[in-house]
Amino acid sequence: MKAAAEIPLHGGTANRGRVHRVGDTVRRPLRPTSAATHALLRHLQDVGFEGAPRVLGVDGEGREVLSYVPGEAVTAPAPAWGLTDAALVSVGRLLRRFHEAAAGFDPTPYTWSHAVPAPFDGAGVAHNDPNLDNVVFRDGVAVALIDFDLAAPGAPLWDVAAAARLWAPLRAPVDVADARRFRALRRLRILVDAYGLDERGRADLLTAVLDNHEWMCEIVRTGAAAGVPGFAEYWTPDAVERNARARRWLHDNADAVAAALA
Template identity: 35%
Template sequence: MEGVPLEGGNSNAPVRFGDRVHRVAGPWTPTVHAYLRHLRSHGVDLVPEPFGFDEQGREVLAFLPGAVPAYPLPEPVWSDAFLAQAAAVLRRLHDASVGFAPDDAVWQQPVREPVEVIAVNDFAPHNLVLDRDAITGVIDLDQAAPGPRVRDLAHLAYRLVPLTAPGNEDGRPTPIQERGRRLRLLAGAYGDVEPGAIAGAVGPLLDDLAEHAAARGLPDHAALYVGDAVHHRAALDAVLHGVG
């Protein structure tokens, strides 16, 4: 069977063969597969089922049918209902991951304190599979690693509140008061977290993303993250207090 290359996937070079996807693996892949099996055994069937490795050493995962949003994001992804749904899905992933701590774990991302859950570390629209406006899958979990809940919430808020700078076309022009309202909506939909904690984690997250992009030789991406971080820190108090 001839494989069909899939868009996205960055350096993973995903290729679809029927109902399976073959992707470039790393030292962390066995741990991620164990994590996926753990999630699925705890009722989270939104993540792909892993099937080990092919003869070329690539990981093999179940193909999740549906549409993955591309940037600029389509209008339905900006709805309040979608934001609340995404927060609820993230809460399911986090809660199901509690207690997963294999002794021989190898992670692509560093373990970050406080360790509360297995953080996805890239929970964003570009890794969600949709059936119209319903989230039916979560893909590309190979950056997952133990860490705090709020880091994933910060990433989701950055992309979907949004907390981007005006020059970043991946976001959309959003008044300060609306950003504050949507940040509170996200926090409420996830539960047990203050909007200020999420907003406070965005700056450090963007610093990490900028550093990672620069290390990968992506200066334009790094510059966008730096600009977003500067803008976010300047507007943080206004967003939290709904002024402007």
């Protein structure tokens, strides 16, 4: 029998060029934290959460084998359907379902990736990278999260902050070249309403967004310094300046963010 072709899957940064679809499976490099993410994925399967890949084992080349989640991710250049408010609503609802499904999982026996900083390292498990290309859509609706490499113990608010940063997006308008430009605050409100973020979460969200921005920048910066190809390709002087503009925009618009959340 002829072996199934290996089809490169685009998107992602840390594993760029190293993730392949083989039939109805996905083959990815194993990591020191794979046991932890596999335990989380098995828990999600056990509680009936359908919005994540299933762990199928390890192949003959030492790669993890996951189920392929059919659908489309929002990869560059972003399709118009992925930037609609309706798509954003479905992202918020998917995140909420994930956090509810993960709530019964005990992460303490495992070694995880980059730790979430206090005070957002509390109860729960965060995906930690709900980027546009890590959410699978079908018919314009977000149905699954993929790429759990950065998953770790963390408060659900940490994921909401990351999603707001990436999907609204909370950054300088000059760095938004699509239909979301000048709509960040409106989309922020849409996301948190769809998620059902409570009053305390809304009060703490801006702090979480600022901390999440710094946390992710440091992961990419250190990855680039270590020679990780995807990180090194991204972390250019232009990227450094874009992230500095995002930081300034968040500080300069703190009152407007608070008003949008009220």
